Amino acid sequence: xxxxxxxxxxxxxxxxxxxxxxxxxxxxxxxxxxxxxxxxxxxxxxxxxxxxxxxxxxxxxxxxxxxxxxxxxxxxxxxxxxxxxxxxxxxxxxxxxx
Numbered sequence: 001x002x003x004x005x006x007x008x009x010x011x012x013x014x015x016x017x018x019x020x021x022x023x024x025x026x027x028x029x030x031x032x033x034x035x036x037x038x039x040x041x042x043x044x045x046x047x048x049x050x051x052x053x054x055x056x057x058x059x060x061x062x063x064x065x066x067x068x069x070x071x072x073x074x075x076x077x078x079x080x081x082x083x084x085x086x087x088x089x090x091x092x093x094x095x096x097x098x
Contacts, residue, residue: 008027008030011030012026012027012030013026015029015030037049037055041055041057041082042057045057049087050087051087051089051090052086052087052089052090053084053085053086053087053090054084054085054087055082055083055084056082056083056084056085057080057081057082058080058081058082058083059078059079059080059081060078060079060080060081061078062075062076062077062078063075063076064076
């Protein structure tokens, strides 16, 4: 199966076609949605979107890693990562047949 990327442009065009907003308004709407989600994740460390899933901000501590090709040992710095857990509705939707 070929990998298909969904771009912001694809989503903007979908909003434009389905709702009828101009492309500029559709773009602003999408950007606002992304900003709301991002700001909420940063502020609350966890954002649940009903019937979609939950985004959680986790901190990964510094650790030792190894380059598999060169076997060189490096320190992997501490960083924040986003985890996503799909809701039951989301899982049901993608697993239903037909």
